[in-house]
Amino acid sequence: MQNITISESAANQIRNVLAERGSGVGLRVAVKPSGCSGYSYVLDIADEPRADEITFEERGVKVLVDKEALQILDGTEVDYVSEGLNRFFRFNNPNVTDECGCGESFNV
Numbered sequence: 001m002q003n004i005t006i007s008e009s010a011a012n013q014i015r016n017v018l019a020e021r022g023s024g025v026g027l028r029v030a031v032k033p034s035g036c037s038g039y040s041y042v043l044d045i046a047d048e049p050r051a052d053e054i055t056f057e058e059r060g061v062k063v064l065v066d067k068e069a070l071q072i073l074d075g076t077e078v079d080y081v082s083e084g085l086n087r088f089f090r091f092n093n094p095n096v097t098d099e100c101g102c103g104e105s106f107n108v
Contacts, residue, residue: 002074004029004056004063010089011059013080018061021045026055026062029078029091031069038107039072041091072108 006014018024024045034040046064049055053064063078077092098107 002054002070004065004070004073004075005077006056006058006061006063007077007079008059010078010080011061013087013089014061014063017045023047025049026057026064027078027089028053028064029069029073030066031072041089043089 014027018026024047026046028044028046030042030044031039032042046053046062049064050066052067054067054070056063056065065073072095073091073093075094079090079092081088081090093108095108
């Protein structure tokens with residue numbers, strides 16, 4: 001069974017973004033070929049599920065993942081972290097074998 005989990009801090013941030021926006025069903029997560037290591041994460045607010053997506057729901061929020069990207073993202077925890085003045089979604093992806101030095105792309 002393929003799975004994506006959502007931390008409490010990520011769930012809170014998704015709720016906040018949806019509330020500020022006033023619409024949307026959840027966070028859409030995809031990957032695209034990019035960067036110096038192979039792939040990068042692509043985030044967007046989903047207004048409605050697409051036929052080619054799997055919806056994961058945890059802690060009262062939804063993360064929608066393209067079926068093609070799920071093999072790369074399987075087992076990933078979506079987290080939201082603060083590092084100094086920076087706040088961002090972090091993907092704790094067990095499939096990553098290498099990341100670029102700037103942290104923008106990864107390889108599986």
